[in-house]
Amino acid sequence: xxxxxxxxxxxxxxxxxxxxxxxxxxxxxxxxxxxxxxxxxxxxxxxxxxxxxxxxxxxxxxxxxxxxxxxxxxxxxxxxxxxxxxxxxxx
Numbered sequence: 001x002x003x004x005x006x007x008x009x010x011x012x013x014x015x016x017x018x019x020x021x022x023x024x025x026x027x028x029x030x031x032x033x034x035x036x037x038x039x040x041x042x043x044x045x046x047x048x049x050x051x052x053x054x055x056x057x058x059x060x061x062x063x064x065x066x067x068x069x070x071x072x073x074x075x076x077x078x079x080x081x082x083x084x085x086x087x088x089x090x091x
Contacts, residue, residue, distance in 0.1 A: 011036045014043035015060035015068065016052055034065040 016033045018024035032052055037043035040057045047055035065071075 011038050013060050013062065013065050014040065014047075014057040015064060016043070016047040016055045016057055019054035019056040021056075031060070031064065031068045033070045034060060034068045 014035050014037055015031045016035060017029065017031060018027070024030070032055070033047060033050065035043050035046045035050070035057070037046055037057075043057035044055045047057065
């Protein structure tokens with residue numbers, strides 16, 4: 001089973017979590033946002049530029065990405081399209 005979505009451009013989806021894992025567990029380990037980047041370091045840098053302090057990136061699939069607390073509006077529409085096409089669901 002594939003654990004993350006990889007794009008033709010070589011980019012994949014990265015879930016952004018809190019770096020402080022103990023703090024994250026206390027909060028229920030929320031998925032803070034999702035970014036698309038070719039690697040972990042760039043994903044964490046992109047998240048920091050969006051204003052997320054102490055980001056920790058981990059590969060996610062499109063279904064997991066939909067559970068993020070915050071998604072850019074353009075990314076939300078794109079992710080919704082991906083989730084529907086990969087699951088075969090039609091809304």
